[in-house]
Amino acid sequence: MLPSKKYMPAITVFCCWFIISVFAHDASASPAYPALPRALAVTHAAEIQQTAAGALITFQPANWPHLLFQAQQPWNWNHKALCIVLTNPGSKSIQFGVRVDDSIKADGWHHCRSGTGELAPGQTAVFSMPIDLRPADYGVKGLPALPNTLPIASIGASDFDPAHIVAIQIFLSHPAASRQLLLKNISLSNAASLKGCTDQFGQYTGEQWPGKVLHATDLLKQRKAEDKWLQSHPPFANRDEYGGWANGPVFHATGYFRTRRFQGKWYFVDPLGHLFLSFGIDCIQDQ
Numbered sequence: 001m002l003p004s005k006k007y008m009p010a011i012t013v014f015c016c017w018f019i020i021s022v023f024a025h026d027a028s029a030s031p032a033y034p035a036l037p038r039a040l041a042v043t044h045a046a047e048i049q050q051t052a053a054g055a056l057i058t059f060q061p062a063n064w065p066h067l068l069f070q071a072q073q074p075w076n077w078n079h080k081a082l083c084i085v086l087t088n089p090g091s092k093s094i095q096f097g098v099r100v101d102d103s104i105k106a107d108g109w110h111h112c113r114s115g116t117g118e119l120a121p122g123q124t125a126v127f128s129m130p131i132d133l134r135p136a137d138y139g140v141k142g143l144p145a146l147p148n149t150l151p152i153a154s155i156g157a158s159d160f161d162p163a164h165i166v167a168i169q170i171f172l173s174h175p176a177a178s179r180q181l182l183l184k185n186i187s188l189s190n191a192a193s194l195k196g197c198t199d200q201f202g203q204y205t206g207e208q209w210p211g212k213v214l215h216a217t218d219l220l221k222q223r224k225a226e227d228k229w230l231q232s233h234p235p236f237a238n239r240d241e242y243g244g245w246a247n248g249p250v251f252h253a254t255g256y257f258r259t260r261r262f263q264g265k266w267y268f269v270d271p272l273g274h275l276f277l278s279f280g281i282d283c284i285q286d287q
Contacts, residue, residue, distance in 0.1 A: 036168070036186060039069045054087070054184035059172045066171030067183075074102075075165040077131045077188060081146055082168070084127045085185035088119035094172075094179055098129055098152055101167040102160050110159055115152035124184070127152050130191050132162035144192050144206055244274030 041048070045062035048055055059065040077100075088094050099106075099114040106112040113134070117127045128149035135143050135153050145151035168186075172179060199205050201213045213219055238247040242257075251260060253273040260269045268276040 036069050036071075036075075039071055042068045042070055044068070051182070054085075054182045056089070057170070057181045057183055059175055059179050059181070061175055061177060063174055064171050065175065066169045068167055068169040069186075070167045071165060074163075076163045077165045078163045079191050080131050080162070080188045081191045082129045082131060083146070083149065083185070083187050083189050084129075084170070084183070085124070086117075086119060086127065087124040087182035087184060088121060089180050089182055091121050093118060093120050094181065096181060097171045097173060098127070099169050099171065100129070100131060100154075100165060101169075102162070102164045103166060106167075110157045113154040113156045113160060115154045117150060117152050119181075125150050126185075128189065128192075129154050131165075133191060133194070134158075134160075138194070143194070144197050144204065146189055146192050240270065240272050240274050242270040242272060242274070242276065244270035244272060244276040246274055248275050250274060 043066070045060045045065035046067055047058045047060075048067065049058070050056075057067050082098070082100065084098065086096070095116055095118045097114060097116045099108070099112055101112045103111040108114065113129070113131065115129055117125075119125060126149045128146040129152035130143055131154070133143055133154075134156065135141055136155065137158075142151055142153035170181070170183070197205055201219075203212060211222070213222070235243070238245065240246045249262065251262075251269055251273040253271060255271045257271060257276065258269050259266055261267075262275070268278055270276040
């Protein structure tokens with residue numbers, strides 16, 4: 001997300017129809033609504049080249065180089081999702097960002113929604129970003145993507161009005177060298193419905209995966225399998241019921257996990273007051 005409170009100085013300004021004219025080349029990926037009527041396109045540390053396949057954006061090494069579409073009149077994107085078709089023409093993976101602002105006061109968190117996507121070398125993909133649905137409002141990191149699209153999870157403060165969109169930008173974060181993206185299409189679609197997106201077990205209904213619970217009997221089978229695994233993998237010696245170091249230093253037992261500085265280092269302390277080591281998977285990203 002961009003840190004500045006105002007739009008960065010424009011290096012290049014041109015009519016948006018120059019880019020919009022290439023969008024029809026990928027009609028199969030275009031939802032029903034044009035996204036950028038009556039917009040100006042502004043670049044910062046980036047150049048645009050019109051090609052038969054789309055608009056080729058070359059981002060230069062700089063702080064937050066970007067292509068920004070600025071509305072002449074605010075757009076109403078309520079209950080909509082932004083869809084962007086991009087190609088990575090380079091030989092290395094590229095991570096990019098998308099930001100949607102509802103005010104010139106947008107600062108990267110307030111009055112905006114932003115998220116990131118990634119493309120492998122040579123990959124073309126359709127990315128979808130919900131405009132008025134914020135994952136944090138539902139206690140999750142992301143929301144279901146539109147069919148046949150890759151999701152861009154949008155983040156931002158609650159002071160955002162999807163019915164008053166003034167700008168959208170595609171940016172990179174401090175690239176060390178020139179990087180390129182081919183912009184093939186920008187359009188809107190009706191936002192994905194959250195109705196029925198989870199089943200009675202709290203699982204996502206839009207996908208299937210190994211181990212997914214389909215019936216209540218699956219839970220019993222998984223419990224038996226887990227019990228069998230635990231019996232064949234006894235806990236480490238000298239551990240308490242929480243997995244803390246029973247024979248190590250002992251601190252006050254608060255009944256809660258906490259942190260404490262000990263011998264110049266920070267440690268987890270378990271509810272019984274024993275030092276505790278926690279490690280595991282932090283996040284998973286599908287490449």
